[in-house]
Amino acid sequence: MIEFRNVIKRYADGTVAVDDLSFTAPTGEITVLVGPSGCGKTTSLRMINRTISLTEGDILIDGESITSQNAVELRRKIGYVIQQAGLFPHRTVLENIGTVPKLLGWDKDKRRKRSAELMERVGLDPKLANRYPAQLSGGQQQRIGVARALAADPPIMLMDEPFSAIDPIVRQELQEEFKRLQSEIAKTIVFVTHDIDEAIKLGDQVAVLRVGGMLAQIDSPADLLRHPTDDFVKDFVGRDRGYRALSFMAAESLPLKPCDDADGHPTFKKSDSLRFVLDQALTSPHGKAICVDDAGKPVGQTTQAEISAYATERLQD
Numbered sequence: 001m002i003e004f005r006n007v008i009k010r011y012a013d014g015t016v017a018v019d020d021l022s023f024t025a026p027t028g029e030i031t032v033l034v035g036p037s038g039c040g041k042t043t044s045l046r047m048i049n050r051t052i053s054l055t056e057g058d059i060l061i062d063g064e065s066i067t068s069q070n071a072v073e074l075r076r077k078i079g080y081v082i083q084q085a086g087l088f089p090h091r092t093v094l095e096n097i098g099t100v101p102k103l104l105g106w107d108k109d110k111r112r113k114r115s116a117e118l119m120e121r122v123g124l125d126p127k128l129a130n131r132y133p134a135q136l137s138g139g140q141q142q143r144i145g146v147a148r149a150l151a152a153d154p155p156i157m158l159m160d161e162p163f164s165a166i167d168p169i170v171r172q173e174l175q176e177e178f179k180r181l182q183s184e185i186a187k188t189i190v191f192v193t194h195d196i197d198e199a200i201k202l203g204d205q206v207a208v209l210r211v212g213g214m215l216a217q218i219d220s221p222a223d224l225l226r227h228p229t230d231d232f233v234k235d236f237v238g239r240d241r242g243y244r245a246l247s248f249m250a251a252e253s254l255p256l257k258p259c260d261d262a263d264g265h266p267t268f269k270k271s272d273s274l275r276f277v278l279d280q281a282l283t284s285p286h287g288k289a290i291c292v293d294d295a296g297k298p299v300g301q302t303t304q305a306e307i308s309a310y311a312t313e314r315l316q317d
C-alpha cells in the first residue's frame with residue numbers, strides 16, 4: 001500500500017506542482033492518476049521512488065516513510081515504466097530486460113532465463129531477443145519497457161503514460177494485455193495518463209487531478225462516471241460519460257417483456273453489461289434485443305428506448 005499524506009511539491013522557482021495531495025494506492029491494485037497537462041502527475045509519481053524529493057508531507061509504503069529508507073533499496077522494490085519505453089539503444093532486447101537483474105548480480109544464465117520468461121509474459125516473440133530497440137515497433141518497445149520493469153519482480157510498478165505514444169489500435173491491444181498481465185501478477189501499480197478513457201479502462205480506482213496538483217476526486221471508475229463531484233470532473237470525464245457508465249452496469253435487473261423466440265434478433269445474457277445490451281439493440285433494425293439463458297433459450301426482450309430509460313433512472317441513483 002502506498003499512502004500520500006498531505007504531500008506538497010514546490011520546485012526551486014516557486015512552482016507548486018503538487019498541493020496537499022492525500023490518497024492511498026491499495027496493494028495489488030491499479031491506481032490511475034489522470035488530469036490535464038501540467039497537473040503534477042509525473043511529479044507525484046517520481047516522488048514515490050524519490051527521483052524527485054517532496055517538500056512537505058510524507059509518502060509511506062506499507063506504513064514506512066520513503067524518507068527513512070535508502071533510496072537505492074527503495075528503487076529496487078519499484079519498477080518504473082515511461083513513455084517511449086526509455087530503452088538503452090545499444091543494448092539488445094534481452095540485455096535491456098536484464099538490466100536490473102544484472103545490477104543485482106544475477107548470473108548470466110539466470111538473467112537470460114528470466115528475460116526469456118518475461119518476453120513470453122508480455123507477448124513478445126522470442127525471436128526478437130537479440131534485436132536492438134531501433135529495430136522494433138513502438139508497441140514492441142513498450143512491451144520491453146514493461147518486461148524490464150518487471151524483471152526483478154518488484155511489488156510496486158510506477159507507469160508514466162506508458163502507452164501514449166502508440167497508435168490507437170496497438171494501444172488498445174497493449175491495454176488489454178496489460179490488464180490480463182496484472183490479473184496474474186497483482187502488483188501495486190500507480191499509472192499516470194492524461195487519457196480519461198485509458199484511466200477508466202485500467203483503473204481499479206481513478207484519481208483526477210487539477211492543475212496546481214490538487215486532487216479533484218478519487219473513486220472507482222463507475223462512481224467517477226456516475227457521480228462526478230464538480231464541473232471540472234464532469235467536463236474532464238466527458239459528455240458521453242452516461243454511455244460509458246453503462247459498461248459498469250449489469251443487465252441483471254433490466255426489466256424484460258415476454259417473447260417467444262429470438263427470431264434473428266441480436267441476443268444478450270443477464271450477466272452482460274448494459275453497454276453491450278444497448279450496442280446489441282442498436283444493431284437490430286427494430287431496435288430490439290433478446291435476452292437468452294445459458295442454454296441459449298429466450299427469456300425476454302427489451303428495446304433501445306427501454307434500455308435508455310432504465311439506464312437514465314439508474315444513473316440518477
Ligand SMILES: Nc1ncnc2c1ncn2[C@@H]1O[C@H](COP(=O)(O)OP(=O)(O)OP(=O)(O)O)[C@@H](O)[C@H]1O
Pocket residue numbers: 011012013015016017035036037038039040041042043044194
Ligand atoms: N524542475 C522543475 N522546475 C520547475 N517547475 C517544474 C519542474 N518540473 C515540472 N515543473 C512544473 O510542475 C508542474 C507539474 O509538472 P508535471 O511534469 O508533474 O506535470 P504532468 O501532469 O506530468 O504533465 P504532462 O501531462 O504534461 O506530463 C508543471 O507546471 C511543470 O511546469
Ligand SMILES: [Mg+2]
Pocket residue numbers: 041042043
Ligand atoms: Mg507527465
